[in-house]
Amino acid sequence: SKSTRFPDGLANSSGSVGRYLTDSTGSDVAGFIPSLLDGIPHNEDGAGGMHVFMPWWLENANLDFPRGYHIEPWGGRRMPSFGIFGGIERYPSGGGWGQTLKEDYRRYYGAVVGFSGRGEMIPNAHSYCEIDPDTVDRWGIPVLRFRFQWSDHERLQSRHMQQTFREIIDDLGGTSLTPEPNRENEFRLEPGGRIIHEAGVTRMGHSTDSSVLNAHCQAHDVKNLFVADGGPFVSQADKNLTWTIMALAMRTSEYITDARNRGEL
Structure with a gap:
């Protein structure tokens, strides 16, 4: 232009x-809950909406980041989707071959719960989009290119999400199935654009x-x-x-x- x-x-x-x-922040943790093992087979597709909403409750808390996030719990025994139980070997004594593998699928199905956090990003001038001067689409129209950068505001928020979700899973007597967060993986903060609330x-x-x-x-x-x-x-x-x-x-x-x-x- x-x-x-x-x-x-x-x-x-x-x-x-x-x-x-800007985009919403996002971070997730899944956990295996032993008390939910060997559930009676049934379908929960009609139970509730896509998720239960847990609002932010720490507005006046002494935190190391601004703003806040909400929590979306998930899990249950809904209709299995493609690829479900990929990585079953991570479950306690899970996996194997043949009949043992099939039995583990039935045994563990419904025994996994997860928590997803969606929070507020603080706008910064280092996150932007611009017209690419060298690349066009199939119709010859210049395309957008993006530069996205989180700050420590969002990284520390994601760390708080990870700590909170793991504490909940631990209190349920469960085991986290999600790799540990650290500075190198930005405390498991999803890349910009992943939550698609740009x-x-x-x-x-x-x-x-x-x-x-x-x-x-x-x-x-x-x-x-x-x-x-x-x-x-x-x-x-x-x-x-x-x-x-x-x-x-x-x-x-x-x-x-x-x-x-x-x-x-």
Whole structure:
């Protein structure tokens, strides 16, 4: 979108277009719970939704990271999916061949529970997307390339997730099946983009020096340009973005209609 009128790209006088890309943090632990062994075969597909939601309860705690995360427990005896029990040799005395392997599958099915954390990322200028100057798609259109970088805010949050989930599994008398977290694996923090709650890159704000859009999702530099997706988000909590995106899109649409009726667009 660079031109003589917009040498740094359309609506990019602030230099913020593409910057401050965020995603939800994510980290998981699975555990084997002996008390759930040898369950009576039955199906739990109709029980509840995709997960039970455990909200953040440590807002005022003395922690080494900002913000927080929620917990999604999972497990049960739902319809098996492809590849289930891959790595059964990690279970206590699990695995083998033939009939023994089949018996272990039945014995262990339903005896595994897991916990997934989804939290808030602090935006940083080192996470961004930009137009690749050298690569185009099959139709000749330049593609996006991404640079994503977590900070210690997110790494320490993931460490807290890992510690919490392992404590729960231990209190249940279980054994963690997930490899240990450490600094080298970023405390088992999922890569950026894995949780697919991306936001930012055209953030809203009052200052034209540090934001792309105003409070109505209207570009500061181009009055007939609006962004009605996840781009305006300055930050995001641990929740999915969809409903807020829809609400902002409706609000932006109403503003556009009113502005046109006033002859401002």
